[in-house]
Amino acid sequence: MSEQVFLLPDLGEGLTEAEIVHWRVAVGDVVTVDQTVVEVETAKAVVDVPCPYAGRVVALHGAEGEVRPVGQPLITVAGPGTDGSTTEPSGHAVYREEERAGSGNVLIGYGTGHGGRSRRRRRAGLAPATHATAPAASQVAPDPAASPVALNPAPPPAVGPHPTAPAGPQPVTAAAVLVISPIVRRLARDHGVDLRAVRGSGPGGVVRRADVEAAADALARGAGTPVPQASGVHADRPAAAVGVAAGQPAHVGLAPAGAADLVIPLTGIRRAIADKLSRSRREIPEVTIWVDADATALLQTRAAINAARPDQPVSILALLARICLSGLRRYPQLNARVDTEGQRIIQSAGVHLGIAAQTDRGLVVPVLRDADRLTTAELAAELAATTTAARAGGLPPARLTGGTFTLNNYGVFGVDGSTPIINHPEAALLGVGRIVDKPWVVDGQLAVRKVTQLSLTFDHRVCDGGVAGGFLRHVADCVEQPALLVAAV
Structure with a gap:
């Protein structure tokens, strides 16, 4: 052949x-x-x-x-x-x-094949070994008491030792840079670390994230001479030299003396984020409205649900997603997109809910298909599974496109409010700030309550302020009185 x-x-x-x-x-x-x-x-x-x-x-x-x-x-x-x-x-x-x-x-x-033709099943034990060990996805059990979008950096992947690999760390040479995780490669590139000079602490000398961070820290302290990026693994990338000469003291609060500018190429997901947000700003006449809401009852409702059904815990984000779905049922104008070429507004029949999530690779918006067909418990489970997959970088492209409305919990960053950019081509985005203790008037008396700020950014082409205000008010009312969700069903 x-x-x-x-x-x-x-x-x-x-x-x-x-x-x-x-x-x-x-x-x-x-x-x-x-x-x-x-x-x-x-x-x-x-x-x-x-x-x-x-x-x-x-x-x-x-x-x-x-x-x-x-x-x-x-x-x-x-x-x-x-x-x-x-x-x-x-x-x-x-x-x-x-x-x-x-x-x-x-x-x-x-x-990847040639149509629907079947193929024979390979006999067990006859598949040749691959050239490099495949990465193992990080499996981190989500904390049911925390918001699913509070993503922490994933631990380095666990790699099984090769039968012939020597025990203990081995020096990594230019001929064989043992790096499995793309996150490790990106971290080294961003910090100007030459992977050929890093001793891997993983099995068989595999370079882990901790090894790169230690090398970057050593460069910043002047413990070694930084290697220009052009001589590293990605020689075709722009140089990103960082660090100072050995023995040169760093100024507290300032960049080290003699440090060069850090050049980060816009590639991969970072470029996609830049292109999509820029297009959203160019095309969508967006407006942001906001309101403060007393979330005390919402927290109490969540605690009651989890106490009654500890085997199916729900998160605050899952309840907020349920509230969003209730609001979109009342105000379907926001579950839409604008077809500029056809000069028309298309309202989606189903709600494909996007959840903005921060990961090591950048901001991603995984989509829960037909979220309006899920129960609250199913929403919570799907959110937890999606968050774990996003953290591990294992979401396929099909899970990151096709959303019709986005929920953004920026409160995990410790901020109260935001004016986010709409996830093009969607028409609206609900933002949720942190939940904090604030003085609040209850039945004419001042009390300390759990308060959050809700914001709605919407495309003014699909609706006017009445629809947007009605949706946001409905969301706030359900946050303050979760029993309204039952009445809205």
Whole structure:
């Protein structure tokens, strides 16, 4: 069989390119059908890309850190029968039948194969080992008492030791930089840390996040000489030199003397965020209104629900989501988008609720499809699962698009109010500030209550102040009197 070229597939709606984060194979390796060969970062997620062909790798198109357009060559594989491609290490066989059948794998909702043809199941124990160890997603159990969007940095991935890996930390050389997590690579790039000079503390010398942070801290203290970024792993990126010369004292509260500007390229999700927010500002005439609300009863209601059903705890965010859904049922004008080309407003039949979440990779807005069909307990469970997946960077692009209304809990940052930018092309966004003790008048008497600020940013093209004010007032009333949710059903 002749060589087969695997093109970078369409990884999601509207995505035209992807950055190569980490090659899982090298030239000369033998791959099987649907084996992951590369990890790429799109504007929406980090994705493992499987190859639909079996054979020996003869070419890798693109270096780590390079951006490849969709539809361009990614990897070239020589199938069985070509020169040097019939023998696999350790006696593993390449199945001709499986290669002819093509890939049956589905990549983020997109098939990588040749239609609906089936393929044979590989026999257990015959799959060759991959070139690099795959990352394990961080599994952090969500705290039911905390807001699901209060995302903390995920711990470094746990990597199982290779049977032949020596025990203890090993020096990382230029020929083999053992970095598995894309977060670690980005952290090193942002701080000007040369990964070739970092000793990995992970199994087999894998460089972990803590290793990079320690190296960056050492550079900042002048314990080492910073390496220009151009000589690091991503030599094609702009330099980002930081740090000071050894022994030079730093000024308290000021940048170290001689420190260079930090240059951070707008790539991947950071560029997608910049483009989307800029477009929202250009196209949407947005208005923000706000109101303070007494959330004491809402907190009491949550405590009562969790006491009665400890096996299905709900968060404050889940209750706020339920309140939003109730408001959108009354005011469907806000569950809409403007079609500028068709000069029309499209009101969505279902509510696809976006939840703004801050992660290590930046701000993402995962979407809960048909949230209006979920019970409060189902909303809470779905929010917790979605938050965990967002923290681990495991959300596929399909989960980050198609929202019709967004809920943004910026109170987790310790702020009271905000004028957020609408998540284009949606028409509205509800923001929730922190819940704090404040003096409040109750039945003519001054009391200390749990108070929060609610804000609604809306597209003035889809409605006027009456609709927007009515929605926000309904939300505030339900926060203050959760029993109104029952009456609204």
